[in-house]
Amino acid sequence: MASFYCLTFLTDYGLEDGFVAACHGVGFQIAPKTRIIDITHLVPPGDIRRGAAVLAQAVPYLPAAVHLAVVDPGVGTSRRAVAIAAGGSVFVGPDNGLLSWAVAAAGGATEVVSLTNRALWLTTTVSATFHGRDIFMPVAAHLAAGTPLAAAGDTIDVASLVTLPNQESHVIGGSAQAEVVTVDRFGNAQLSVTAADAAHAGIVPGAAVIVAWSGNERRVRFATTFGEVPPGELVSYPDSAGFVAIAVNGGNAAQRLELRPGTRVTLTVMT
Amino acid sequence: MASFYCLTFLTDYGLEDGFVAACHGVGFQIAPKTRIIDITHLVPPGDIRRGAAVLAQAVPYLPAAVHLAVVDPGVGTSRRAVAIAAGGSVFVGPDNGLLSWAVAAAGGATEVVSLTNRALWLTTTVSATFHGRDIFMPVAAHLAAGTPLAAAGDTIDVASLVTLPNQESHVIGGSAQAEVVTVDRFGNAQLSVTAADAAHAGIVPGAAVIVAWSGNERRVRFATTFGEVPPGELVSYPDSAGFVAIAVNGGNAAQRLELRPGTRVTLTVMT
């Protein structure tokens, strides 16, 4: 396997402690020519689904790389540590579903190893609680520096990987049933239905739709961008990752409508 | 135009999502040898004035670079996207005033183009809501990699650029009227009057001044540094960007005095 110029890094470690820097330091010493791109370290602690969603939506815009992700509430238990070849990149992390959406988006796993080769770990004695520093980063950095995937451990069956269930989404007639996947910093709520699927229900730019959630409903314009509605008004639109989202032009939709990840939302086109 | 070793990056995208990383990934693939320096991504959502102030105060300490800034509440509307040559650097962002104070601080615009050349965009089809990833970063990275400014689009008139009004500041006799520009992490409130202008009113280190705001007033020492007053006491001083600021030695002045960006403050020298 050729070396990678780039290693990307996503965790729930936060930015207040030195955890991320310790990992950077370990990676730098193994692969000094590799550039590290931090995706985010502010995944809510232990929130595997959120980490999976952020990773899957960032990866299409990142170079071929070793993509290292660690949201690992099961650290120190028997959950496996894995490296997965997919779409010209290698994904490294715990086998708890965190990587699954990104791997799928990259075209699916073609080769998987369990990270059992301790020669690539930081030391032969590792901490029981900080595998990011002691196992995942050193292995990822060795892979970035050109170590072949197969050298990282035992090859395992692709079908044995833990995968997260996809979010629910149904498009029937003139209606799309979905759930909130993520809420971004602006309070825009991304739904689990793609704009392409919603179009089959007639939910296309220019349409008026009824948004229903938690016993409430509101009429909104389906537009291509916020600016098509007056400031302060609700709008639904195809977001930059290709999903249907709900926003307030210049405001915070999630706060105003009390939308959270998992909230079920139905959009129905008005006829 | 020569290439730049450095691209700086300021947004209101936050650090919880993968937005910044997607932009880094796009930039890296176009200009792999260019180093990206993140200025901040925590500008309050849509707060153009705050973004403009942070950018203008950081740029004098940054190398000649492509300075990319995106605080863009009008994304998807008819606001222009621009690249501005000024002082040996190029400033890229929306034409909403965000760049104007930094461009002025760099000596003023010498050439401006509207980013109409879609060949430099990420793809010929771009999202309507994430121009940072799809237009601004790819164009900025191409410029960093050596593409001439004129190739980015149509040359437009410097005078047509949107500029933010300067903050109000008047120095009359022994008094300086100003407003709070920014409050930093320490709670230090930066005013819109420069230390040089304040000196004309006799507000110089060692002077005692009356600080008046929102119906309150307090006597404070104008000093060169916090440590000249006892812990817990108010102090006014020339800050590291050359403006008059108000602080509490070891405390948070903005919280204690309820100062916010826009609060009008008058300093009067005691005689």
Next chain:
Amino acid sequence: MASFYCLTFLTDYGLEDGFVAACHGVGFQIAPKTRIIDITHLVPPGDIRRGAAVLAQAVPYLPAAVHLAVVDPGVGTSRRAVAIAAGGSVFVGPDNGLLSWAVAAAGGATEVVSLTNRALWLTTTVSATFHGRDIFMPVAAHLAAGTPLAAAGDTIDVASLVTLPNQESHVIGGSAQAEVVTVDRFGNAQLSVTAADAAHAGIVPGAAVIVAWSGNERRVRFATTFGEVPPGELVSYPDSAGFVAIAVNGGNAAQRLELRPGTRVTLTVMT
């Protein structure tokens, strides 16, 4: 002195302002080939002990480097600015104890200079309140680029350095008395007693211990990792820095037990 490929950077500057970026810009212009690894910039404002703890625990995993740390409530007073050679690295920052634990962990200071050579400062006139940008970073970058330590200023006596007192920790019989050093993002509370010392009191994996603090006590398992107790249960364990810590499997121990830095905690092994 040889040059360093790496400069690490820890402050309490926060990420909202352009302070960190201004320092990066200054460093880049002096030492363009040096990579900067940010440790954290979210040390609580002025919290020297917290900064010292984060630095000391990160440094063992960082490459030989110039380690620049600035938590500097005494900026502008007579406190000295220093550069300290220790363990193949150079530590730069204010002489207020911030560097002392990391220097000790690196094997102790072998040479110290006071940063009195203004030729290495940003300009000969510096701001009174932003020595990170105007003194510390330029000197650190010059040292990273190969300037000998002795050129940074006057050699001073190692014994004259300000050092922080170590946290209290006593191991007597079957009991360890300690205090909370830090609380991380996950709410895990790190105590001031090392796992090696605790073992002398019989506090070893598999033991049951009584944790007592602030008039409360709770029986917990001393384990090697969270997963050895059921979700939601308290656990004590040797953390990734080699100290005894208290956690909740899948939860936030510091919030639940109201543990804060400085809280005194006693662990007693059950017999």
